[in-house]
Structure formats: structure tokens, C-alpha cells
Amino acid sequence: MSAAVIREVDVAVVGAGTMGSMALWHLSRMRGADGRPLRVLGLEQFGTVHTHGAFSGESRLFRVAAKEGRLFVPAAREARSQWLELGRLAGRDLLLPSGVLHIAPGGHADLDATLAAIAEHDLPHRHLGAEDLRRQYPQFHVEDRDEGVLDELAGALRPESAVHAASRQAVASGAEILHGTAVLGIEERADGVRLSTSAGEVHAERVIVTAGPWTARLVPDLADLLTVRVLTLAWFVxxxxxxxxxxxxxxxMRDLEELHVFGAPSLDGYSIKASPHLLLPDVARPEERPTELSREQLRWLGEQARRVIPALDPEPVRWSVHTDSQSPDGRPLIDTLGDGRITVAAGMSGNGFKFAPVWGQAAAELAVTGGSRWQHEEFTLAHHRSLLAPV
Ligand SMILES: Cc1cc2nc3c(=O)[nH]c(=O)nc-3n(C[C@H](O)[C@H](O)[C@H](O)COP(=O)(O)OP(=O)(O)OC[C@H]3O[C@@H](n4cnc5c(N)ncnc54)[C@H](O)[C@@H]3O)c2cc1C
Structure with missing residues (x-):
């Protein structure tokens, strides 16, 4: 006997974390072909804001001068205006306009890519030599061959507040979100998509899967494309x-030859985030990420952070371990699967937060209209599959 159908909707969103909350926000403001508002349902296994997802950890860097390649700059500009709009609607400063300073040895590939994006898109910035850096940013240790570039449109996002705000706005505009409700299976049928959940069955015309690092568990066909990457954060006094x-x-962001450290200004009033990239092995499932770091790993974090900012106490006062879904080349996977009823937005690869309102919009538009100007050939399933194809 099949379980009772608890909801029948136009679009169900599986996972109301970063991308899911943004997709829900957009869907709640869209209309169907008949001009009526869409019936929109979000399904989230945890609460509105929680510590298990890829979004937690107090701050996320927002950059417009995207070193990831030129197709990301227009998306970052659009995301910036959407972050400001969401902040206005929520009455919260979601994007702190602190700018983002990238320091690296002259000629570093990422620094050059940032400068190329700035030149191509004529972005407001300051390009600083070693002496300028020492004078204007004495907090950093700077070597003679270092250069810096300040992305003036950039800043620090508040991810927990952002997910909360987008979820609240979606509900205020008519969407429903069932928290504490895990999706257990997704079955495409001739008349729609059947979701089995911990609360009963849901029938949806269309489904968007934004399950972050859990995506491949729900859509096993993507298991060869999406790995679960482990990332740490650390704070120092x-x-x-x-x-x-x-x-x-x-x-x-601070690059030394073999080290990448990123961080944000103090948001708690006593410590700053300064996270050296600690290489930890991938895990099969987010629940398998380490919950403890060894004394040796904590000591290493402190030593590396102090190479960049000497005035830090070497003992991390806070640290946390997270996961994100990783695609083969770090590009997001935003595409429809099968006959088009299921759309996926995953593979955000440690870099998706800044773009979240726009990637959420892309997923919403793809699901409802079949296309979005924010989707790109490099985000398609075919592109990602081509990277795995044997040569
Ligand atoms: C430590 C760290 C630092 C980062 N720094 C930056 C940065 O500075 N700048 C930047 O732009 N990006 C950064 N990123 C990347 C960015 O935060 C992520 O790419 C983004 O948050 C991924 O969002 P997501 O929606 O894919 O996953 P999530 O936000 O994790 O959302 C997935 C949601 O789906 C839910 N879910 C999963 N399975 C189910 C199920 N079966 N049923 C119901 N619900 C389910 C989960 O509970 C979760 O809420 C960082 C990531 C990490 C981990």
C-alpha cells in the first residue's frame, strides 16, 4: 500500500539550504503559464538554519572580480544587486561592503585572473604594490614581491542570515517550506514526480534538487560527477x-607559493576568520566528515594563519568542519535531467555562496520555463560528463 499524498504542488524544492532557499524565493514570485502563482513547496531535512550544510560558518566571501573566469562576473554583478534587494526586504545587512583584498606574489595565476576580470569589465578596484600594502594594510605580513588588488564591490556575506531571509521571503510570498522533513526517494512518473518523504508522499509537476553535498545520495546517477569535499574554517584572536x-x-585571500588562506573581518567583536586551506580527504557522505581536528592540525592552522597575519594568537579560538559538493572542474552543475521534470543545482565546489541568488534563479527558471539566461553550457550535465569521458 502506498503512503498518503500529503501535498500536490507545481514545484517542489528538495533541500532548503543555500541554493534551495534562493530558488524558493524566486519561485514564490513566479507565475505559471496560466498566470496563477505557482504552488511551491520546499522540503528540508533540518531546520531553517542549521550547522550541517555547506552554508554554515558565519561569513562567506563575496567577490565581483571573479578569478574563476569571465562568465562569472556578470553573474556576480547580478548577485550583488539581488543580495542588496534581499537585505532590504529582510531589514538585514546580508552583504557587508568591506571589499575583498587579494594578496599574492606578482604573476600568481589567480591574481592575474582577477586583474584580467577587472580590466575586461572595468570594475572599481585598487591595485597595490608591496609598499602600499604595508602602509595601508599593516595587519598583513607582506613580502617585497607581493601585490594586492582590492575588489571594491566585494565584501562579506552573512550566510545563515541569508538562508533565513530567503526562506522567510519565500514563505511571505506564498511558498510553503516543511522543515524537519527528509526526502527519501525521487521517482519520475508519466504524470509528474513522486517524492517519498519522512512525512508522507508529495506529488509535484516539477522538482528542483538542491541537496548540496547530499545530492548524489538522492540522485545516484550523479554519483560519478559529484564528490563530497571537506573544508575547514578557523578563527583566531x-x-x-x-x-x-x-x-x-x-x-x-592570501596566496603564498604553497598556501592559500582566506578570511573575513571580525563579526563577533573578538576574533577574525583566517582559514588556511587544510587538505582533508573527501568523504562518501557529509555525516562522515571529521568532527575533531588533531592538536597537530590545529597547530598547523595557527602557524599558517600567523604567516599571513603575525598579530594573531596561534591557538584557534573556533574552528569547524563542513562539506560542499564538488564537480569535476569546479563549475556548478545546473541543468534538467531526463525528460525535464527534474532540475539539479549542485556541485558548487567551495565557491557557490556568492552566486546563490542567481544560481537559485537559474534553477527556478529552468524548472518552470525550460531555460534561463543564467545557465551556461559549462553548467550542463553534458559538459560535466564530457570531463569524465575516457580520452
Ligand atoms: C567551509 C566553506 C567555506 C566556503 N567559503 C565560500 C566563500 O567564501 N564564498 C563563496 O562564494 N562560497 C563559499 N563556499 C561555498 C558555498 O558555501 C557552497 O557552495 C554553498 O553553500 C552550497 O550550497 P548548496 O545549496 O549546494 O548546499 P547546502 O547549503 O548544504 O544546502 C543543501 C540543503 O539540502 C538539505 N538536504 C539534503 N538532503 C536532503 C534530503 N534528503 N531531504 C531534505 N533536505 C535535504 C540539507 O539539509 C541542506 O540544508 C564555502 C563552502 C564551505 C563548506
Missing amino acids: PEDIGPFLPHRFPGF
């Missing part, structure tokens, strides 16, 4: 917090 408050200190 500086000798004096004043120079690290948001009006004096930007978000930053």
Missing part, C-alpha cells in the same frame, strides 16, 4: 581587535 573590525579590515 588578534592582539588588538580594532584594526580587524569591518570598517578597517577587508575580506581577504
